[in-house]
Amino acid sequence: MKTEDSIYIVKGKSKSALINLETREIRTLANTQLKQLADNTDLTASLARYIPPQLDIYQKEILDIKLQQLPQSQNFNFLSQYFNDDIAYFNVRIFCPEKNPIALDSLQTLVTWINNNIFQFGIVIFISDAYPLEKFYKYFARYRVFNRESSNTNNTPYQPMLYGSPNAIFISQKNNLYHYSRDTLLLDKDKVQFIDHDQFNIPKSNIEGCKDCAFRLTCFDLREVQQTDGKYHYDTTCLYELDH
Numbered sequence: 001m002k003t004e005d006s007i008y009i010v011k012g013k014s015k016s017a018l019i020n021l022e023t024r025e026i027r028t029l030a031n032t033q034l035k036q037l038a039d040n041t042d043l044t045a046s047l048a049r050y051i052p053p054q055l056d057i058y059q060k061e062i063l064d065i066k067l068q069q070l071p072q073s074q075n076f077n078f079l080s081q082y083f084n085d086d087i088a089y090f091n092v093r094i095f096c097p098e099k100n101p102i103a104l105d106s107l108q109t110l111v112t113w114i115n116n117n118i119f120q121f122g123i124v125i126f127i128s129d130a131y132p133l134e135k136f137y138k139y140f141a142r143y144r145v146f147n148r149e150s151s152n153t154n155n156t157p158y159q160p161m162l163y164g165s166p167n168a169i170f171i172s173q174k175n176n177l178y179h180y181s182r183d184t185l186l187l188d189k190d191k192v193q194f195i196d197h198d199q200f201n202i203p204k205s206n207i208e209g210c211k212d213c214a215f216r217l218t219c220f221d222l223r224e225v226q227q228t229d230g231k232y233h234y235d236t237t238c239l240y241e242l243d244h
Helices: 029-035 043-047 077-082 105-117 133-139 164-176
Strands: 002-004 007-011 015-020 025-030 059-069 088-095 122-127 144-147 180-186 191-196 226-228 230-231
Touching: 007 133, 077 105, 077 180, 077 191, 105 122, 105 133
Parallel strands: 059 088, 059 180, 088 122, 122 144
Antiparallel strands: 002 007, 007 015, 015 025, 180 191, 226 230
């Protein structure tokens, strides 16, 4: 719905969001107040006149490498089939297992292989308390190392980011932010699963709990979307589920 050239309405179940594309402000109002506004127009069609951001399909934001165990041979050339010279990642994130720590020399061999074979602009390594932190920093002084958060369920409501710029709406309308421009490589010895997240780049209008939210077209959500029985959902409750 549109009121003036720069102001748009995204309707929810009981409330709606007013988006000012010039000032990037977002306001809410009750749907009963919508009768006072101008006739409805399609938001998607109205936004079509805006030029979308230039996104290079050959460059991705993140490659997540999630480790269980490394192959005994410490030869990682079998991973080359999942990468080619046209793909560049801004960040490679290595997630070490929370239990059964990986030998640091083996992990160092993997990092060397990544530097030699994957075009990327930075490596981040996540470890748990099971690793000797001081020794770890000595091995990987050149890289950013962070303590890995526990996988225990956190029931704290999630607070997403809301933006009102045309480009932000374009991206959040087309993509789920967690899965946007991302690949995941799961490695357990010589067993590999490579996940291209494009299949999860779905609009908020297709996600349970979000499809009726007034902020669904301006929401940058960092949660990983789940799929059950053909439906998409999140495992946590959003703080902005105002209509439920």
